[in-house]
Amino acid sequence: MELEAIIRRAREQGASDVHLEGGMPMALRVRGTLRLVGEPVPSSTLTALAREVVGEDGWHEFLERCSYDVSRTLEGQRIRINVLRSARGVGFAIRLLSTSQATLKRLNLHPDLRRLVEPTHGLVLVSGPTGSGKTSTQAALLQELNLGEARHIITVESPIEYALVPRQSFIRQREVGRDTPSFEQALIDAMREDPDVLMVGEMREPEVMRLTLNAAETGHLVLATVHSASAGEALSRVVSAFPPEMQAAVCAQLADCLVGVVCQRLRYRPEVGLRVPECEVLMASTAVKSIVRQGAFYKIPSAIETGAADGCWSFARYADWLAKKTDWSQPTPAPEDAPAPEPIDELRATPMARTRPATVTRLPPSAARPKRSPPPAESRPGEEGVFVIQGEQDDLVSLIRELEGGGSRE
Structure with a gap:
């Protein structure tokens, strides 16, 4: 097999x-x-x-x-x-995984989700059950930035799923276990690496959540995933991961840095033969931040229903938009979206030999050559039509000129 x-x-x-x-x-x-x-x-x-x-x-x-x-x-x-x-x-x-570079259009996501990555700092949560395409949505949001803005993007994943190809942005991808020992260490390191945008592949441990919130508070745009069935549950899960005596402070911290929450689930649409994301979107308006600060997460569904003007989408309203959608994108990768090469672990690779003999093929004589001086000590003639260069510092340019009839190597 x-x-x-x-x-x-x-x-x-x-x-x-x-x-x-x-x-x-x-x-x-x-x-x-x-x-x-x-x-x-x-x-x-x-x-x-x-x-x-x-x-x-x-x-x-x-x-x-x-x-x-x-x-x-x-x-x-x-x-x-x-x-x-x-x-x-x-x-x-x-x-x-998808072989193309994910974008909102290619994933059949609503273009309004682009608003989530317009701020220069804050926290964006992408939530949903396992296998609902959270990482794909994160990659699409990063690709929207990559295609239009010059930002320094650092991703921390386990493992790397989408090999992002830099366009306008400078992208650094790190894999936990290969490039960094843990999510915690990668987030600590990232604060010293001048990032504009951070993407955290998994946010499960309280320490990872704490470092993620701190990064969002200190002038960085942070995208992270949470397993949940709704936007309100995603926020509640973050807060409940901390001890009870810290939860009030975490609610205040979350309210200050929150940009928005996307909760998604995949639904098969037989008319187009595709499974597409069906989303609930919560945008952090003043009213929503007040709810989060109080820890009253049971009010989030009502805030989504009444927050259409702020960019919020309920599952029902988003399903209506999908039902009216006609410009579906089929998963056919474009030629320029060839997968990036596999990363090479240079720290574990066997070092190459320092020097190796090189060969230069002599051009066939077509006319009388001018008399040339004997080759220097570091270069000796080998078989007919071949020179073996022995020294690292040999003047290769002069040798090529000599072989083409350009004169001696004086």
Whole structure:
């Protein structure tokens, strides 16, 4: 079993996820529904595939943690892989990511979401259940900035899902476990790296939430994700992650820096054959900030219903907009959106040899050459038509001119 063949088959079926488990057929998630495909896969085959994917360097970490995350580009397809241990042995959960650079238009999101990244500082939360496309929406918001503004963008992800190609902005992407030991350390480091925009892939631990709020308060625009079913629940989850004696201060801090909250879920639309995001959008108006400061999150749904003028969208109103939408974007990547090359771990790469003999092919003589002086000591003639350059400091330009009949190397 080869990983390339698995990805090729999943893409042909239009799958978004692939699940592999010992003794069971491969399961593909197509339009939100699981399908079992093929014959049961032996556990030994998956163990061998896991060693190949994880590599010898990461195998000891996998045995210790019983889980390993990695992102790859195979068959022109960007994928996120979670290798895991289960009761049946080794298993895989593979997510097929979009091969194009995500934008609001390509994800069929409302263009008003561009307002979330217009401020120069503050906190933008992207929430929703697992697998609802939160990272894709984050990447689309960053791409809107990248295409129109010159900002320094730093992303902290585990692993990197979208390889962003810099256009107007300067983009630095860091992967937890490879480029930084933790989200906490990456956020501390980012404060010394002159960022304009920070993207936090996961905000689960209280310390990560604290550092994220501090970054949003100190003049940076911060995008972060939270698992929730509504915008009000997203805010409540952030506050409830802290001890009770700190929650009042966190509410005040959150009210001061909040820009907006997007809560989304994927819905399949048979008329276009696509799963598209259906969103609830909360914009931080003066009334909303007052609600957050008081910790009265039960009032958020009412604020969304009455806040259309401020840019708020309820799920129902957003569904009405989707029903009237006609300019659907199909997931066909443009030629210029080729995936970025895989990052090279230069710290672990084997160093190249300091010098290597180089060869220059002599041009065939077409006329009498002027008499030239003998070659210097560091250069000796080799086989016919070949010079072997021995020294690092040899004058290569003069040698080429000599070979073309330009004169001696004096």
